[in-house]
Amino acid sequence: MSAAITPAAKAEQTRLDGLYARVDRLRDEAAARLGEAGRRHVENDQERSQRDAETLLYRRRIALLDAVEEGLCFGRLDYIDPAEAPMYLGRIGVHAEGGEQLLVDWRSEAGRRFYLATAASPAGVRRRRHLHTKGRRLRSLNDEVLDLDAAADSGSSIGSEGALMAALDAARTGAMKDIVATIQAEQDRIIRAPLEGVMIVDGAPGTGKTAVALHRAAYLLYEHRERLKRQGVLIIGPGRQFLRYISDVLPGLAETDVLLRTPAQLVPGIVADRPETEAVAAVKGRAVMAGVIASAVADRQVVPREPLPVDFEGHELWLRPEKITAARDAARETGLTHNEARETFHKRVIADLATQYADVIGEDPLGGENLLGLADRAQFAVEIASDAVIRGQIEELWPELSAEELLEDLFASRERIASAAAVLKRDERALLLRRPGGWSEADVALLDEAAEHLGEVDRGLRSGGPSAEQIAYAQDVLTIAAGSASFDFEDEESELLQATDVIDEFWLGERQVDERFVSVAERAAADRRWIFGHVIVDEAQELSPMEWRALLRRCVTRSFTVAGDLAQAAGPSAPSSWAEVFGGWGLDWRVERLTVSYRTPKEIMNVAVRVLDAIGVDAPRPRSVRASGHEPWLEVAGEHLDRVVEEQVAAEKRAVGEGSVAVVTTAERAAGLAGIADAAVLTVKQAKGLEFDSVIVVDPDAVAATGLRNLYVALTRATKRLGVVAPDKPVFPGAEVL
């Protein structure tokens, strides 16, 4: 249905037509330039890279213009001062050919007025108009008159919230929508807060934490373009389902330099699909595991108790504990990572073996000074270094290790665990023991920690690395370079300098990877050590201390937006305050609270707050912005629970029509109910952060038995209708009002 054809609607449609025509023109121009660049003949590398850069630029421009097609312009402000021209607000800024601004970007400072003006403080604004469009057609207009005098004259309502209510009542389709048209003042303040420091956005379910965090990403990329376009923004969400749910919002907001990840996806190349109990995950997430990993690495730098014999050219040499200790100390003192410092260790040990060998074969039978000089010893060192057996023996003492090898070896050995994890209790250590084969979600932060200690030879942790040909090429280069090795034996402390010290074949190969054609997000995804300009963490209450460590490493400037709700935290080790999460890091952090729930209607909140009170976290009760007119219902199913759920899903589906229905329950029940038509059947963990028009919580007492916070999450997923199906009369807090 189009807007009633009032003169005002007609005028706005004309304006919209003009805007779309301008955007079409800009798209055509970009397409023409893209075509031109593609056809251009290039003579050399410089011209080629110029052409490639242009191609990328125009492709991005076209993608941006495509992304803003829906809802291009959504608002208009009229001012009290008649000399001030109306401002049109949209997803991007658009200028006419002559330079006149046709559309103001919502993220700009000028655009901000649209969100902040209220009847109490109109800031020169007479009227805020929301334009609802479908495709390029205007569907309806919604006016809020903020100037009291004008309102009295025209009979219009003051500060009407029609646009917000329409957005909140809309059916949920399974993908999150942006809220640019209806950002509320308390949300706007958070979205536009300064980039620096750690800002915690705390609020009850449905207060818009996710929405605000995503819009903040878009705003920051706009406001701090230069810095963030180079470094990108990392967004962490609790699960893949959740990332899918929010992934459409950002392109809609016209941003692509954002990487969306779950904590389990933080290390490229690792697939964390190994199941694990909560108890094991809880131990692995504890902060003490950082020390355990450090010890596990140190344990791999071995000093033998007794001298170990080494055979070289028929002579017996020795790996002597005191010399190995000195070599280990020297390697550790470099301050380098384990794999980088390994060369120092190997060279020191080889130098000692070369000295022993020279002492034996250069011995003057007449008892004079050793007949062999420095150059001879250097030559022996090269020969010893190329002896595979000896290298293998030294490698045992200080092996090159990937993070995966380290952890696999650690968790497979009771002895290694006992040595590295002495700080843990015996039963906690027992939880860590397991057979090799795959990674769990909690392993990922440990792999990341291990990779930090081990250093860059973590080939297994890298994806998108150099090709086999590149490595082969690099190896050739090294073979040539190795021939030019030079030595300095004068001083025991001095180092053998070889090409291998400064270039390793992997490094060389890697530097050849062509980086021009991938976006910041793609490059960051392939690089464990990528440093982001800003990190946004949603459902932050779920992260373990080890996961926080991994995240803090990814943003050295410590610029974070952290959205979460402690009352929704899962698991026995859930934090009870933000100070508990952030107190220990020496960070500059602050908490901003959102107080209004836009999702959960009053009727449902009436049940949910009783669970919240029973949880007992120190958080204000949320206020619902609206009522839905639907009282939550209860159905006691007895033995026929599955059948009753099925029937109720069908009834709910009829009630919500195009809208979405979800069943939320325990993992056991979810497995039994999977496959019900017309509803998503989810565990609480999977449902976290998501929303549906209608939600049926099945077996609430069983959900509550896994934690009241889980029940609180389950009860707050619905935008309109909530039902409860229980095997027996439920007893959870809040059941009494059903």
Ligand SMILES: Nc1ncnc2c1ncn2[C@@H]1O[C@H](COP(=O)(O)OP(=O)(O)OP(=O)(O)O)[C@@H](O)[C@H]1O
């Ligand atoms: N200003 C707004 N205008 C329109 N819709 C809004 C606004 N703020 C929030 N919403 C909507 O309210 C719903 C809840 O928002 P969101 O999912 O961001 O809440 P949340 O605080 O992250 O919830 P949870 O704690 O359950 O994860 C979403 O549908 C969101 O689009």
